Amino acid sequence: MYVFAMAILERAHLEIIRAVDQQGSLTAAAETLHLTQSALSHTARKLEDQLGVAIWHREGRSLRPTQAGAYLLSVANRLLPQLDQAEALLRQFANGERGVLRFGMECHPCYQWLLKIVSPYLAAWPAVDVDVKQKFQFGGIGALFNYEIDLLVTPDPLYKAGLTFTPVFDYEQVLVVGPGHPLRQCAFVQPKQLSDETLITYPVEIDRLDVYTRFLTPAGVSPRHHKTIETTDIMLQMVASGRGVAALPRWLVEEQSAKFDVAPVKLGRRGVDKQIFVGYREADAGINYLQAFVELARSYRQSQ
Amino acid sequence: MYVFAMAILERAHLEIIRAVDQQGSLTAAAETLHLTQSALSHTARKLEDQLGVAIWHREGRSLRPTQAGAYLLSVANRLLPQLDQAEALLRQFANGERGVLRFGMECHPCYQWLLKIVSPYLAAWPAVDVDVKQKFQFGGIGALFNYEIDLLVTPDPLYKAGLTFTPVFDYEQVLVVGPGHPLRQCAFVQPKQLSDETLITYPVEIDRLDVYTRFLTPAGVSPRHHKTIETTDIMLQMVASGRGVAALPRWLVEEQSAKFDVAPVKLGRRGVDKQIFVGYREADAGINYLQAFVELARSYRQSQ
DNA sequence: TACATACATGAACAAAATTAATCGATAGAT
DNA sequence: ATCTATCGATTAATTTTGTTCATGTATGTA
Known part of the structure; x- marks a missing residue:
């Protein structure tokens, strides 16, 4: 696996240099790396030949790092832990833990x-x-x-x-009205009853709004005004202060009714039931x- | 060259991942790495098998990095420049530039x-x-x-x-005396003339001091007092203030005579000539x- | 002097990586 | 819609590389 003619220094070389330093001899290093002494000797010599630099002084039967060897050792001690960590992290990816x-x-x-x-x-x-x-x-x-x-x-x-989709949440979409609103006491609201109202919705296309697609549009009704607001909190504030009505999930309205003086009213006799799905590949x-x-x-x- | 059974991630893999990202395709990457597309395809698949993680999503004829791939790319971009630099530096070692x-x-x-x-x-x-x-x-x-x-x-x-030694500096070792010292006007000093003096030297063994080995000891003379001082500046200050005499290279005394009121006197009729050598393996x-x-x-x- | 230990070496072998040839799929052009 | 160029995958053959085994040489030690 040589990839470039230029690339000489491989991870294995750094492993050898580190092991020789830690174990003190080629033979001992070979053992920890599960290789023979001969294999390391060959590899080390080849590396030195390719680099054109001695990595160890051969003094009798001991190896002492040269300047280049000392430098390579510092490189090994710096880079090898990073490679090890990368592999550990990839193992987590593989196990689906990360x-x-x-x-x-x-x-x-x-x-x-x-x-x-x-x-x-x-x-x-x-x-x-x-x-x-x-x-x-x-x-x-x-x-x-x-x-x-x-x-x-x-x-x-x-x-x-x-793609696979799974339903994960069921809710009823309801009309939200403020305090003293005439519809507040009704068991449910009919489309016509909104024709004089100001309807507040999120700023998305009308055909993605259930109040329209499943309530108003089938009955051929439009509200007098239509305002859009980004955030739910502001929307509820507007409703609570009588500036209009909105359509939101019932659970959301009930959760927020302690904070804002708003009440849910069923949309039509049957109500508008919705589901949220999650989809994935x-x-x-x-x-x-x-x-x-x-x-x-x-x-x-x-x-x- | 597998060294450990554990070590999977090699430099070559990082090179491939980086090249594929930079070139946009396996084929183009193969060209910049001077390999065939087939070689990269094999190596890439083998790496993915060994890691147990997909590195690229295969979508038709294009490769898009997975999460693991994006991570590996960041590792490659971080580590490869360091390896490149290490090789460049070793090349300088090889050329004797560094x-x-x-x-x-x-x-x-x-x-x-x-x-x-x-x-x-x-x-x-x-x-x-x-x-x-x-x-x-x-x-x-x-x-x-x-x-x-x-x-x-x-x-x-x-x-x-x-070992090889080469002379690199010749100098005369001289006696240094302060202002108004009786020996100041002499052409040279004889060993006996120091028997009532205070001699100031560096703190080393006597047999490594030339005033002794080549001047006093052969004549069987000792100075009255012997003080040791670490630094040359302080030594000259002591001599200039009449606290004693010292033995130093003539060139050093002459250089410092502008700063301190000291004068050189030849040691003996012939003087004491010295050489400095540098030795190396x-x-x-x-x-x-x-x-x-x-x-x-x-x-x-x-x-x- | 003999012995143990450490590294080096050469040849044979085993295990790779790489290539060549080919296939199937795809995006873009006609 | 069809054609074509391009891309990646695959298989088998080839080449390169790494490893081992057996042995040699040098060095320190009992």
């Missing part, structure tokens, strides 16, 4: 959900790092295929060859820290 | 002389480092044989097999930065 889990998020409630689940996961997998990305040039599915992310959290699974099914995340997510779903 | 010249000093005037000559030498050989040692368990010759030092500067050459005769030092020293001798 890795980076890159999440892609396609919806705002997904993000809220991930926050809850990531912290027990990190505790269980200390050698795994987590990264979250939210913008994708070719959509979440494309990011999965391009290996930009490893897990996609989305309400819209796409059953496509090479089938090729990655064997990565155990990835599987572990999916399992953890599923177990959370059971417990609710 | 090295460390370790001096051993066996006499105080030798040290004074070395100080004068080292600075032009360092200017001429910027890649050579100089180190000076003054204490030796088995004497200067022993230090030479033990490779503790590379050059011995001494007034006492020992023509022994394996014959085995090192081929080291050109060592030869260069000896040459430089000799040329200084000529010019004086």
Whole structure:
């Protein structure tokens, strides 16, 4: 394995130089390296020939490092531990103990959900790092295929060859109203009842908003105004102060009702039920820290 | 060359990983490494098998690094330059451009002389480092044989097999007297004239002091007092203030006479002439930065 | 002087890495 | 849609390299 004509110094040479220094003789070094003395003698001489420098002074039957040898020893002591560590780390990669889990998020409630689940996961997998990305040039599915992310959290699974989606969270999408809102006491709201309201949503395309696709649009209704807000907290603040109504997961509203004076109202008689899925490449099914995340997510779903 | 069963990651692997990243494909990498595409493909696959980790995702006809691959790339970018630099430095060793010249000093005037000559030498050989040692368990010759030092500067050459000595400096050892000293006007001093004096010398054994071995002892004379002082400056200060007389090289006294009010007096009618030699191992005769030092020293001798 | 120990050497052998030839897949051009 | 150039994988043959075995030489020691 010579790769370049120029490259002479191999890892094995450094191992030999270090072993000879530690053991004090070629023969002893050969033993620790599980080789014969002859093999080391040959290799050492060849290295010296190629470098054009003596590495040891031969004085009778002992080897004393030359200046070049002393320098090489310092190189060996510096670089060999780094190579050893690299191999150890790769072994962790191989065993699936170490890795980076890159999440892609396609919806705002997904993000809220991930926050809850990531912290027990990190505790269980200390050698795994987590990264979250939210913008994708070719959509979440494309990011999965391009290996930009490893897990996609989305309400819209796409059953496509090479990808696996698993439901991890069920929730009901509800209307959120502020204090003293006329709809607050209703068992449910009908589309027409929003035609005079200001609807506040996250800033995404309308066909990705369930209030539209599964509630307003089928009934041919539009709200009087439509405002977009980035963050959930501000959105709830707006609703609590009577500036409009919003559509959010019921669990999120209930969690935040202690903080903001808001109440959930069912969307339509039947309600709007949603699911969040995680998707990953089938090729990655064997990565155990990835599987572990999916399992953890599923177990959370059971417990609710 | 496998050395350990454990060691997998070789320099060549890192070269391949770096080249594939830089060139963008196996085929292009093979070209820059002067190998065939097949060779790289084999080596890469074998490495992945041994590590148990994929280094690249194979997507159609392109290679995209996996997490492990990205990590290995960072290792390669960190370690390969260090290996390259080590080889470059060894090449300098091989060409005799680089090295460390370790001096051993066996006499105080030798040290004074070395100080004068080292600075032009360092200017001429910027890649050579100089180190000076003054204490030796088995004497200067022993230090030479033990490779503790590379050059011995001494007034006492020992023509022994394996060593070469060259005279590099001739000087006259003289008595140094202070202002108003009765001997100051004499053309020379005789041993008896020192029997009432205080003699100041460096702190070494008497049989290594030329005032004794070549002047006082042959005449059976001893000075009244004998004091020892480490440093030349303090010694001259003592002499200048009339606390005693000393024996030093004439050139040193003349150099310092501007600074201290001292004068040289010949030791005996004939004077005491001395030589400084540098000795080195014959085995090192081929080291050109060592030869260069000896040459430089000799040329200084000529010019004086 | 004999003996043990350490490194060097040459030839034979074993184990690799490398190559050549070929295949299948893919992206881009016509 | 088809063709073509390009890329990586594969197999078998070849070459190179590393290792061992047996032996030699030098050195320090009982």
